[in-house]
Amino acid sequence: MEYIKSKINFFLRYNFLFRRKLSRVLQYLEEDYTVLSQRQNDRFIHLFRYASKQSPFYQKLYAEHGVDINAIKSVNDIQLLPIITKDDIKDDIDEIVIGNRLLKAKGYTSGTTGSPLMVYRNYNSILEEGAYIWAQRARQGHWPGMKTVSMRGDLGRNELDRFDLASNVLYLSSYNLNEQNAEYYYKKIAKFSPNALLAYPSSAEILATLLDNINQSVHIPYVFTSSETLYDFQREKIHRVLGSSIQDWYGNAERTIALMQNQESGYDELPLYSVNEYKKNGTITTGLINSSFPLIRYQINDIILPDTSRSSYNERITIRKIIGRDDDVLNLPDGTRVGRLDVVFKGVDNIQFAQFEQNDPHSFDLNIVVNNRFNESDEKFLVTKLRDRVGKEIQFNVNRVDKNQIKLTQSGKYKLVLNHTKDQNQRRNLEHV
DSSP states (O other): HHHHHHHHEEESSHHHHHHHHHHHHHTTTTHHHHHHHHHHHHHHHHHHHHHHHHHHHHHHHHHTTTTTTTOOOOOGGGGGOOOHHHHHTTTTTHHHHOOOOGGGGGEEEOOOSSOOEEEEEEEHHHHHHHHHHHHHHHHTTTTTSSEEEEEEOOOOOOOOOEEEETTTTTEOGGGGGGGGGHHHHHHHHHHHHHEEEOOOHHHHHHHHHHHTTTOOOOOEOOOEEEEOOOOHHHHHHHHHOOOOEEEEEEEEETOOOOOEETTTEEEEEOOOTEEEEETTTTEEEEEEOTSSHOOOOOOOOOOEEESSOOOTTTTTTEEEEEETTTTEEEEEETTTEEEEEEEEETTTTSEEEEEEEEETTEEEEEEEOOOOOOOOOHHHHHHHHHHHHHOSSSSEEEEEEEEGSSOOOOOOOOOOOOEEETTSSSSSSOOOO
8 A cells, every 4th residue: 555655646746747847957957048038037027017916925025115016027027026035935925825725735845944834736846946956966867766765754763764665765764873773774785786875964973983883885976965955074974985976965945945956066046946135144046937926026034155146037046155044154252154164174174063053242162072083182283273264252162072962953854953042233244265
């Protein structure tokens, strides 16, 4: 019975409609950007007009802001529209959704700020999202049905592993990655010999650390990470132990933005997926793949740094760095916010896990999990690099802790920085490398 159910789910996800969409997205990735720009413009205008006519939320919003619907003639006019936030829409979900809600799937944001947001997705947008995700994998030679290990929180604490024959996916519990299970996980993966691993960056890093500690390694050609910030120190460890090509994916549950890692370790916008406006303290996004739940000029707090200033919507954008959520930085006493803290671990040996935690702008803690080779020289080098990064005006403690003292978010995700300070009067200057 379970196999039949799995087979049906596999077909619903990867049927001929999906394959057609995947083929189209792969063509977009190779298409001339001038042509794509016109298509993006057409998609935006179609979405905007559809939402303006069919969604009570946008009818009211645009009336309140005096928006002349006829004045929006191209994507270049997008800044004439008001910005919306999660707080603006969370009480008006039923006013935003277009069409019969019973025919749509519900999705939820992770709720890291304590208030998850519910969104609606129609079948077409689910297929569209899947096509974009698989386009990244297919370009590396990994296709649906190939041997895959998944460690993305699908299994809880009470189940170590489960094999889905229909999809050829071996699920391993990311909640049971510990020293006691290291040998078991190694044998499972080695025997299965997967072509790819799908994982949170923290799960892939923990797996690599566990295998390294028992002097074992497996070769997994591709690791596809998503849902958390992928730090350089994690990438280096995963590549060293698993011998993998690591491809990261950035997106959100609202599906208003998606970025795909390129060969230079930067990120590229996904063609015709969204319209993105990169600002100093966040990003304004407009999703183009879900007309049943349109989010137009929807602000997210992630700080995304393009390689060059965007002078035109016809200009191809490459992303230099995704800093992460608004609280993925340390606040200094003078109001400066310091990001890119993963660089302090480069060249520092014998650290297995690390996490910054800040409760006030005058001090913070760096909690580290170390192996038995970690010594005072390692710690001194780490402190020197960290002091060079944050300056002399802030105090900090380096604490050696057990792995279970590394905290996860409510959704079970790892964050390098847990910033609990909420001083809204601080200067919002972000220090970049």
